[in-house]
């Protein structure tokens with residue numbers, strides 16, 4: 036068999052010949068090459084940014100900054116909460132309970148390992164009974180949360196949470212009083228007088244914006 040000479044018009048028929056079978060040099064089109072090289076270049080940049088934590092892409096940092104943005108948005112519509120009985124007592128039912136839910140989540144994440152998921156007490160004291168080590172009145176709770184009790188293993192949360200978050204936690208702790216979770220630890224400290232009753236329609240302060 037002789038090859039049709041028109042097939043090799045551009046001299047692109049390769050030299051070797053295997054049992055009459057010859058190879059035609061048929062290069063991949065330019066667009067294909069571009070795509071090939073482009074995808075390699077893209078993969079290098081992608082790997083640098085997403086796998087080797089390129090600048091600003093550390094997933095932990097990204098999560099923390101997303102969380103902060105979320106909290107800022109969330110707290111944006113809460114005025115600076117004052118440490119006053121009526122503010123503390125009103126928080127659990129305020130805005131359909133959304134602040135109480137948020138405080139509950141903070142409590143589970145940060146406090147439950149020592150105080151129990153329901154405040155029943157583990158190595159930290161029971162927060163649901165009438166006895167307290169450091170608290171005589173409802174407005175004392177904030178200071179314990181803020182400053183902690185270093186010698187006894189209660190962390191100081193002032194470095195970790197902003198004032199409103201600590202107020203939400205204080206209100207949450209106050210609201211645990213009188214609940215009777217199963218497995219509650221024996222009371223520690225001294226009985227505190229009951230929290231004051233909330234005067235109905237008590238002023239809550241006005242939103243800043």
Ligand code: HEC
Nearest residue numbers: 145146149158159160167168169170179184187188189204
């Ligand atoms: C690492 C363990 C630990 C964690 C976490 C912890 N606590 Fe405590 N907490 C303690 C201990 C221990 C005490 C008792 C301190 C003492 O005996 O003086 C305490 C005491 C308290 C008290 C005072 C109780 C009283 O009887 O006077 C409050 C209120 C409190 N914690 C709230 C919180 C809140 C809110 C959080 C989460 C933001 C939290 N704690 C997280 C260990 C912890």
